[in-house]
Amino acid sequence: MKDLQPVVVVIDDDPSIREALQGLLETAALQVELYVSPREYLLRKPVDAPCCIILDVRLPGSSGLDFQRELARAGDRTPVIFLTGHADIAMTVQAMKAGAVEFLTKPYRDQALLEAVLLAIDNDRARRESDEAVAGVRQRLETLTPRERQVMALAAAGQSNKQIAGTIGVGDVTVRVHHRQVMRKMRARSLAELIRIAEMLKNNGIDV
Amino acid sequence: VTTEDNEDRLLRSVALQNAESIRVARQRAEQQAEAALRERANLLNLTHDSIFVHGINGAIRYWNRGAEELYGWTAEEVVGRIAYDLLKTVFPASLEQIEAEVMRADRWEGELVHTKKDGSQVVVASRWSLQRDEQGTPAAILETNNDITERKRAEAEARESERALRKAQADLARTTRLTTMGELTASIAHEIVQPLSAVNTNVNTCLHWLEDEKFDLAKARSAATRAAKDADRAIEIIKRVRALMTKSEIQKVELNMSDILSEVLALTDHELRARQVSVNSELAATLPPVLGDRVQLQQLMLNLIMNGIEAMATVAGRPRKLTIEMRAEDTDHVLAVVRDSGLGLDPEKADQIFTPFFTTKPEGTGMGLAICRSIVEAHNGRIWASPGTPHGSVFQFTLPTKAVGTS
Numbered sequence: 081m082k083d084l085q086p087v088v089v090v091i092d093d094d095p096s097i098r099e100a101l102q103g104l105l106e107t108a109a110l111q112v113e114l115y116v117s118p119r120e121y122l123l124r125k126p127v128d129a130p131c132c133i134i135l136d137v138r139l140p141g142s143s144g145l146d147f148q149r150e151l152a153r154a155g156d157r158t159p160v161i162f163l164t165g166h167a168d169i170a171m172t173v174q175a176m177k178a179g180a181v182e183f184l185t186k187p188y189r190d191q192a193l194l195e196a197v198l199l200a201i202d203n204d205r206a207r208r209e210s211d212e213a214v215a216g217v218r219q220r221l222e223t224l225t226p227r228e229r230q231v232m233a234l235a236a237a238g239q240s241n242k243q244i245a246g247t248i249g250v251g252d253v254t255v256r257v258h259h260r261q262v263m264r265k266m267r268a269r270s271l272a273e274l275i276r277i278a279e280m281l282k283n284n285g286i287d288v
Numbered sequence: 289v290t291t292e293d294n295e296d297r298l299l300r301s302v303a304l305q306n307a308e309s310i311r312v313a314r315q316r317a318e319q320q321a322e323a324a325l326r327e328r329a330n331l332l333n334l335t336h337d338s339i340f341v342h343g344i345n346g347a348i349r350y351w352n353r354g355a356e357e358l359y360g361w362t363a364e365e366v367v368g369r370i371a372y373d374l375l376k377t378v379f380p381a382s383l384e385q386i387e388a389e390v391m392r393a394d395r396w397e398g399e400l401v402h403t404k405k406d407g408s409q410v411v412v413a414s415r416w417s418l419q420r421d422e423q424g425t426p427a428a429i430l431e432t433n434n435d436i437t438e439r440k441r442a443e444a445e446a447r448e449s450e451r452a453l454r455k456a457q458a459d460l461a462r463t464t465r466l467t468t469m470g471e472l473t474a475s476i477a478h479e480i481v482q483p484l485s486a487v488n489t490n491v492n493t494c495l496h497w498l499e500d501e502k503f504d505l506a507k508a509r510s511a512a513t514r515a516a517k518d519a520d521r522a523i524e525i526i527k528r529v530r531a532l533m534t535k536s537e538i539q540k541v542e543l544n545m546s547d548i549l550s551e552v553l554a555l556t557d558h559e560l561r562a563r564q565v566s567v568n569s570e571l572a573a574t575l576p577p578v579l580g581d582r583v584q585l586q587q588l589m590l591n592l593i594m595n596g597i598e599a600m601a602t603v604a605g606r607p608r609k610l611t612i613e614m615r616a617e618d619t620d621h622v623l624a625v626v627r628d629s630g631l632g633l634d635p636e637k638a639d640q641i642f643t644p645f646f647t648t649k650p651e652g653t654g655m656g657l658a659i660c661r662s663i664v665e666a667h668n669g670r671i672w673a674s675p676g677t678p679h680g681s682v683f684q685f686t687l688p689t690k691a692v693g694t695s
Contacts, residue, residue, distance in 0.1 A: 094482050096482060096486035096514075096517075096518045097482060097485060097486050099514055100485070100489035100490050100493070100514060103489065103490060103493040103507075103514065104489045104492065104493050106493075106507075107493055107502075165478035165482070165558070186478075186485045187481055187488055190488070190493075
């Protein structure tokens with residue numbers, strides 16, 4: 081996955097800006113896709129690669145800020161860099177609160193834009209890796225029996241095998257067997273790692 | 289001898305008688321001629337035109353009552369004097385040229401300036417006729433002069449006040465234009481920033497590909513080409529803005545209203561987007577050219593578009609739409625229609641809105657539409673407004689096509 085060529089999406093209705101950005105991004109060996117409007121972008125087939133969007137705030141049809149909200153609603157978490165002709169503070173705050181990576185005003189500095197793009201792509205790569213990790217852990221969680229899952233939850237909450245045996249009313253030996261199974265299935269090499277995995281699941285809304 | 293004497297006497301007597309009768313006849317003829325001349329001179333005295341006759345050398349021979357009244361000299365005072373010296377005549381061309389014309393065509397017409405006895409000047413419409421003797425040799429020139437000083441002054445005054453009015457209108461139009469441009473500053477800045485940003489990026493991209501370790505001439509060249517194109521675009525925008533800002537004399541040239549529209553839309557593009565107004569242009573495939581002042585017609589379209597934008601500023605719940613149509617209304621006129629989906633127009637006030645200082649907008653100057661009308665009328669066109677259906681207003685104007693405007 082780390083070998084995937086990152087993609088930068090440029091959405092701007094001005095052909096000069098689109099072409100100039102394409103040229104600039106190619107100097108950083110980035111793959112570029114150009115779109116005139118958000119609608120055009122939404123019609124495209126999603127690419128499986130780290131990605132970021134450079135977006136003009138005042139776009140025909142819908143404003144860039146509306147588009148950002150629309151993306152969030154659709155579950156698209158691609159990082160967005162705003163590029164605008166004239167930004168006011170309210171607009172900037174709104175965009176940054178909604179999770180924009182950067183808010184640049186035209187005329188922008190090329191270096192600032194490139195840095196923002198590289199940062200956004202790193203963020204996206206990290207997010208994709210973490211998404212992948214969560215997906216893997218979640219898959220493994222599904223392989224646990226209800227009893228093993230119970231043991232995992234209590235162990236991650238800091239209970240000793242003895243305490244767990246008391247809580248669920250089985251023998252110590254049985255708990256130890258379950259615990260070993262949990263560690264093997266979840267690919268946790270230590271209790272600390274098991275706690276971290278449980279935490280990761282919890283952070284992604286999954287109760288063990 | 290006696291006989292000879294008698295014959296001689298007789299002959300002498302006959303000769304005398306003949307001489308006498310010739311003398312009498314000549315006298316009678318002279319009297320008749322003089323009477324005829326006097327009669328003609330009296331007739332000439334009846335006219336209010338000033339008439340005088342001078343010889344080819346310029347010496348005055350006849351001077352009518354009209355001339356006495358106009359110039360202040362009596363006939364006795366001027367007969368024998370050289371007309372051009374007496375009247376300090378100012379000719380529109382050299383005297384030689386005028387005399388040559390008179391000799392060729394037997395007549396000449398033109399405007400002269402004469403100085404009167406009291407020293408004041410008079411402008412006359414002068415008509416010269418050449419008189420020739422029996423042999424056809426030029427003998428005298430008859431000059432008929434009409435005082436047109438008053439008419440000339442009135443004409444000059446009319447021209448001056450017309451010029452002053454035009455200037456006032458142009459100054460006002462320019463002021464309003466500058467005000468409108470002031471309102472558009474942010475948008476225009478954006479229009480210029482777009483291509484300049486692109487120039488900057490393209491130049492940096494070009495420099496990147498020129499570095500030793502990354503050298504790629506094709507890519508550098510393509511970036512430089514883009515930069516040049518974008519710089520041209522920025523220059524075009526600045527030129528348009530400058531054309532609207534400058535104070536220039538009205539210059540009517542052959543132009544196409546669809547070009548005017550696209551020039552104005554290029555300047556208002558960002559403003560329209562910022563105010564979330566969509567523009568729909570419906571232009572006839574072939575639009576006959578009109579004869580007009582580019583800047584004024586740009587301002588006309590600019591004012592109408594800004595008027596539409598402002599009329600829709602408070603509109604919510606329906607799209608803000610500006611529709612601009614242009615087509616040939618008939619063989620002689622181009623028709624332009626600007627529809628908005630704004631608050632609309634009180635039909636009773638449809639005529640008033642073109643009056644200076646009439647406004648329905650809290651921050652309106654009331655000059656925008658008044659200037660539209662003055663521009664349209666200066667181009668011999670017509671402008672009117674009506675309520676739109678189901679809402680909004682419709683502004684329409686016609687301009688004569690070039691073919692009509694020139695005739």
